[in-house]
Amino acid sequence: MAVKGSQRFFMQVAMWVMVLFFVFPLLWLFLTSFKNRVDAFSIPPKFIFTPTMNNYGQVLQNSDFLANYANSLQVALLTIVFSLLLGIPAAYALARFNMKGKDDTAFWILTTRMAPPIMVVLPFYLTYSQLNLLDTTSGLVIVYMLINLAFVVWMMKGYFESIPEALEEAARIDGTSRLGAMLRVTLPLSAPGIASASIFCFIMSWNEFIFALILSGESTKTVPVAVTSFITFEGIRWGEIAAAGTLIVLPVLIFGIAIQKYLVQGMTMGSVK
DSSP states (O other): OHHHHHHHHHHHHHHHHHHHHHHHHHHHHHHHTTOOHHHHTOSSOOSSOOOOSHHHHHHHTOHHHHHHHHHHHHHHHHHHHHHHHHHHHHHHHHHHOOOTTHHHHHHHHHHTTTSOHHHHHHHHHHHHHHHTOTTOHHHHHHHHHHHHHHHHHHHHHHHHHHSOHHHHHHHHHTTOOHHHHIIIIIHHHTHHHHHHHHHHHHHHHHHOOHHHHHHOOTTTOOHHHHGGGGEETTEEOHHHHHHHHHHHHHHHHHHHHHTHHHHHOOHHHHHHO
8 A cells, every 4th residue: 555655646646747847838937927138147047036017018018019919819809710610520521431441541641741831831831922812811721721621521521430420320210311410419529629629729829830931921920920020120129029929829718728528527427228
């Protein structure tokens, strides 16, 4: 018993060390956002200081940054909607229908995630310049949707395959159609997978930099690109960058907390019982 107790203690210590390791950068970003320029550059670093709201004031008074913030929200939400609208039916078809070349199609969808963004950004730029999609919200949404589709399809395919097909057959015996069984039975049971896919799509489109830098313009610039405006010839304004970074992290935290119950619920296991 003593051995098991000591093992549990060391496991808990190791877990908290890992949590601190991953949380510390966010904590340091948050603290720096309340420091003045002298405290931000102090050596050794200051953990006890007089906080100031000037950095947040400078960021929030910047109308361009607020417009870029709204652009990022719009692009991220639209990306989630269209990625799920296209990815979920595709995943359901791959999981439920016995069609020729199904495995090859699934692998081809996966290969769209293998190319690094820097390799395909130039073809996208040339194509968008011909289609007048540069500096448009729809252009960014299309790119992000194509990037996210592979993850959505493969993740939801696994969730659909884990749900017993007998549940849908029972619903169809009661008189509903295959589409009705999918909407009323399969999708509710796949809520954890949909929530996970949604937050992944949101994080990816919210944080993406390369495509936003090349394909967007002044009217559609997103916040990852807007943060670079605080790097000036006079120097790097670390306080404003930290404040802007904290504001950028907030939507991801709020979105993750809002749907966390769907991420941890064992809805599929409950249905089988």
